[in-house]
Amino acid sequence: MAVANPQRDFQVIEKEDAKEAMEYVQKHGVSNLSTYLQHKIEQWKEVAINIGIVGEAGVGKSSFINTVRNLNGDDEGAAPVGVVETTTEPTPYPHPFNSKVIFWDLPGVGTLRYPKEYYLEAIGVERYDFFVILSDRRFTSHDGWLAEMLLQRKKPFFFVRTKFDEAIEDKSEIDPEVIRHKIVTDAHRSLKALKLKNCQIYVISNFEPDSFEFPILMDSIFMTLPDLKSQAMVFTLGTFCHSVIKEKKTFLKSRIWKVATLSAAGGAIPIPGLDIGVDITLLVFETKFYLEQFGLDDDSMTHLAERTGTTVDYYKDAIIKSRSILLARGGITSTIKGIILKQALKDCPRKFLKWIPFIGSVVNAATSFGTTYYFLDKLIEDLSTDAHSVLDRVTQRQVGNATRID
Incomplete structure (x- = not known):
């Protein structure tokens, strides 16, 4: 299964989203941008x-x-x-x-x-x-x-x-x-x-x-x-078929710019060793949400193993790309900081400013936005790849082993 190249040029914001955000800022001011973006991120729950x-x-x-x-x-x-x-x-x-x-x-x-x-x-x-x-x-x-x-x-x-x-x-x-x-x-x-x-x-x-x-x-x-x-x-x-996993990947990627903007616009804390800041609390929350979405969090993996009559390790053995995140027992914050530190020099240029003119005046906005965006984009690629691999193992167990009572 092909995985998108994380070095590609980012298609960060759809034109309609950028237009709507700009109109909001012009009407309500940049200080209210975080409230607007948080609402857009959580809107699906309503x-x-x-x-x-x-x-x-x-x-x-x-x-x-x-x-x-x-x-x-x-x-x-x-x-x-x-x-x-x-x-x-x-x-x-x-x-x-x-x-x-x-x-x-x-x-x-x-x-x-x-x-x-x-x-x-x-x-x-x-x-x-x-x-x-x-x-x-x-x-x-x-x-x-x-x-x-x-x-x-x-x-x-x-x-x-x-x-x-x-x-x-x-x-x-x-x-x-x-x-x-x-x-x-x-x-x-x-x-x-x-x-x-x-x-x-x-x-x-x-x-x-x-x-x-x-x-x-x-x-x-x-x-x-x-x-x-x-x-x-x-x-x-849940991730019961590959088409659902693909759609999850698409929708999760569509919200990255909102999360990256939130990280850049406020709450950014400098990471030791880097001259940039990101909202680590926000990234931890988003990472946990991605794990739940792709069925790779502990609760989902345990439920899957029980439902299919096997062990959690049977499925965890299929996880390769995101193993460092999944094995971060109690230390997911430190793990995220370590990953960002390794990624920091790869692709965080100020070209991101052209995508976020409504926070262009924020100190270090471009580098914070770029760092957060790169991290989340790569994370979604890795988690989705592993979710496909886990599902392949589920399918192997399902075929011919189901009890049919309709």
């Missing part, structure tokens, strides 16, 4: 996202909800799994990392309790940002009716065919791509009969979220959501 999960009994709704929440079926707070219909009313399952992101297990369309004529009102259709419509066979007339109603209301939805792992196991002598093509063709045929054309079908396994079209589904969801909601979704989800 965003609520509601996702409706729809499907008949046994199609894998609960397993899907548990997978995207990084839970096994027997974990505390997991959606109950089983072939008997257990959903009698809309049931919320908040994500353990962020309670504002909620996956709703919705009852099926057209039951005695939820006939079509009352269904949308009963589930509170306007509440949801998007819907995932699941089936483990062909999509039904009820699925088609729901999709039509959602189209009328301009609500995004995704048709998902589950249990692809079982389909290829049942026909092991046939090329999986041939099986997938037939599944998609049959699904399109059934949806066309329901007057739905050009709908994408995502063929997935709830037990192998980094395989088949689960990553493509996640990418489509991220692209469908507005930017701030997409960021909130990405930062909330």
Whole structure:
């Protein structure tokens, strides 16, 4: 897997971000810049996202909800799994990392309790940002009716065919791509009969979220959501597929300039051996946040090992790039200072002033900004690379070892 060159020219700030920040400074003054940037950094935490999960009994709704929440079926707070219909009313399952992101297990369309004529009102259709419509066979007339109603209301939805792992196991002598093509063709045929054309079908396994079209589904969801909601979704989800890790890297990099500006604008403390100052407290906070995001902090690694039935060391052995940070037991501050000291002479020129004219009058602003930016950019590259490596080990254990109860 290619890793970006840390010596490249930094594309530090998007034009829209720079314009917005400049307008803020012109209106409120540079002294209030830190408050503005801190709000922009934390803004994603204020965003609520509601996702409706729809499907008949046994199609894998609960397993899907548990997978995207990084839970096994027997974990505390997991959606109950089983072939008997257990959903009698809309049931919320908040994500353990962020309670504002909620996956709703919705009852099926057209039951005695939820006939079509009352269904949308009963589930509170306007509440949801998007819907995932699941089936483990062909999509039904009820699925088609729901999709039509959602189209009328301009609500995004995704048709998902589950249990692809079982389909290829049942026909092991046939090329999986041939099986997938037939599944998609049959699904399109059934949806066309329901007057739905050009709908994408995502063929997935709830037990192998980094395989088949689960990553493509996640990418489509991220692209469908507005930017701030997409960021909130990405930062909330665990690293269960490579596409999520890539999106985390993108969004984390987009906030570096804000953190670097905060470090330069205030709270900068000189590092022994350097004629520059950085906000070490801020960098420690940001480093810990990155570790959580990439699932490389102690709690995440312990949970991962327990969930996959192995040891923490099994996954830590896959970590190469960020080993010094991860092994900094109780000394992460000293470790960060040491890394910055080594990096200081590489790329911290005053060219960064052209990106941050609103703090250009701050003493040592350019070098502080550049030092912080370089450190965080390199850290994200290293952590994301290691997160991909850890996920590869997870996938190796998952394939063929999952207990399938939908």
